[in-house]
Amino acid sequence: MRTEFYPSLSLNFFQLLEDADDYNVTIKVGENQNTQDFRLHSTILRARSPYFKSALSFQWTNNKKDGMILFTKPNISPPVFALIIKYLYTGILDLTNVPGSDILGLLAGSDELILEELFKHVQNYLIEKEAVWLKQNLVKVLHVVSKLANCKQLQDYCYESICTDPDPFFTSEDFPILDKDIFLELIKRDDLEIEEIVLWDHLIKWGISQTPTIKQKDVKKFTVSNFGNLKKTLDPFISHIRFYEISSKDFFYKVRPYRKIFPLVLFEDLVSFLMAEAEPQHERLPARYVDLSESKIIKRRHATILSNQILYKDASSKISKGNKYKFRLLYRGSRDGYDINTFYSKVNGQGQAIAVIKIRNSEKIIGGFNASGWNWNYNYNYSHRYNNNRNADNNQDHFIFSFEENYKIKIGKFVSGTGLYYGHNCMLMFGNGDLTFSGGNGSCNQNSYDQPILDVNRFVAEEMEIFSVQRL
Template identity: 75%
Template sequence: MRTEFYSSLSQNFSQLLENADDYNVTIKVGENQNTQEFHAHSSILRARSPYFKSALSNQWANKKKDGMILFTKSNISSPVFTLIIEYIYTGILDLTNVSSSDILGLLVASDELILEELFKYVQNYLIEKETAWLNQNLVKILLIVSKLASCKPLQNYCYKSICADPDSFFASEDFPILNKDIFLELVKRDDLGIEEIDLWDHLIKWGISQTLTIKQNDVKKFTDADFENLKKTINPFISHIRFYVISSRDFYNKIRPYKKVLPLTLYEDVMSFLMAENKPQQKRLPARFSPYLYINLPESKIIRRKHAAILSDRIHYKNASSKTSKEYKYKFQLLYRGSRDGYDINTFYSKVNRQGQAIAVIKIQNSEKIIGGFNASGWNYSYRNSYDDDDEYDCYNDRNKNHFIFSFEKNYKIKIGKFVSGTGLLYGQDCMIEFGDGDLTFNGRKGSCNQRSYDQPILDVNSFVAEEMEIFSIRKL
């Protein structure tokens, strides 16, 4: 019978790392004032890392001092190498309280040191546990991981995240410095969820920032040299722009001013197609397909197109992670915004009443959370501005089984509360919004969530203060 005592082995090697006086390797990591020396044993390093096996071989020239082998790794920080050396000696990795940037540094270092097991684990950890941080830093992360051949899963995650929510990516202050190859990879994708004319706008913005000889953004002031230099910058992208799906109005207003950066035959062919409906002679790429392109969402201060697509899927009884079918297109119409219209209850009902199915979204103050509810019947509230003792406000309990409440985390993970029994949606004089028997109530800027009528709570706290609130009617086109 075979028995393995890995726990004791790991503990013993941990003591060897901490207390040994027979080490023969010194590794200096970090740079400038942030350097630290680590002591190690060449035999252990060779056994655990193919990199060190080569580096410590007779064929690799190593700097020695008093019989000690010296290494300098200025590109690896002290916190990162602390994790690596503990992993090498004990097989233990503890990422508790480790910053996201250090975890990314650990990924890069484990690739350099050919620690394959550690590399695979850290890459999966970033994708599964650090999604919010990844989505906030996509440009910087792609610049790093695009250089790592073994980092395809993380590269793919970043590209898919951008395709799903391109608006925030292109609005990033880092976008103008985006690497050309990375941007080109995005433009080639069929699933990039952006209108083609918007992509053109971003391409021009990026191209101007990358062309240092252009000193102004006003195309009317461009010289022939400016156009020629911009053409060289964006030329690799032109064949991947779907010009034939752009409206004639947008082509005239936004592309025609940059006519000089396009091949003349392409320009004339698109003009012929758009203005005279002639058959294209140039290669015509199909329209991009992304579920988020099939959502008509006006400017919102709270939600993005991906939020709207996920909610639309839920309304049509689909799994929230599935793709919206191409046969459906949804229009979200802004009916009410708290910061614009005020939080008076009568004003609220004058804006939203009898407008059909509607979605309420609330951004919680000092939080990344978005909560809200789907009113499957629409607000149909009969109210009076004044009443005497004989009159009452018309209160009505709408028990439509398709009502639901929800909350979004920053990484678009949604939590749904389904209406079960009791109060579905209450129209009353006290609250603007009242889903369930207290499951989601809101009036003014304050609200509460106490689970009773819906199958699960949408918040971990019972009360909240809103930063903003919006109501959208939703219709299938």
């Protein structure tokens, strides 16, 4: 029978770390006034770290004093190195109350010391437990993780966080010092959910801050030299801006003043397109976001999540190039009223559509995706339609949903019975009562869909909107 006594072993090695007087390695970590000496054992370091196994080989141990091997690690802070050493000696890592900056330093340190097990754990920990801190420090985090070849998971997480909610990132105080390669990677992405003219404004501000010879922000005061230096700074970015998606008014007031940084052929092509609707001669990149400026209920991130659900049957999937949806407002309750005939006159025959409802006195948003589109002829006699199933639609792609805080979504998938009714004295009726709405009031009682979207059966709407959804 095999018995393992790992806790005792870990404790004994911890005592060795704390009390031993037979150490033979001293490592000085940190820099300037923030340094600390760690007295350690070469045998343990060699056994636990491939980096130290090489570093403590005969060829690397010439730096000795009184028989003691001396190392310096200025790029690892003392608190971070203390976490690493405790892990090496005991197999224990406690990140409770450890600042996010030290956890990020631990990630970089574990990569440098080739501690694969620790590196993977810390990367997952940052994503799962430190999401708020990551979002508040994305520029700082990307500066670190973009240099770590094995950190793709966290790199992707950071880029996707920015793409789904870019405003906090671009308006942060650290943004002007953002690394050029990181910004270029972002600006190339098709899933960056930002208006193109807003992105252009941020690019100009960043470019000016990155060009030391420009001492003023007023473009009217720029010298020929200023324009030339700004052109060098921004040249790699110009081809990735979707200028054809910018309105003529915004182009005139915000882009045209910087015409001297453009290739002449590109600028003339843009002017021809905007003024004469001439066919673009340059590649016209697809719009990179969903326009929801008309909505009083949902934001771009809601639309992205719903688009993923429609396209991939998975709300967490990433939308790839060419697979986005255009949301067009068809109906709004506060604008058009809650008369059923008016409702159908607005939404009939418009193709696939999404209904969204903001619940009164709540942050919750609920709704449903009509995969077939509304096609109810309200001039027909209702009983005739009902008896012939002309008002029932069992498209398997119908779904209902609810959003809570932090864009958390719950999806109800159609599984049995009837997916959606037209008419039936209701504006909306998904399933046999799973989501019913008319006249500003509604109810949710699970029946035809695999899970309920509300914890209560009845609700009162603050607002209701219908959008057609068209794949771009």
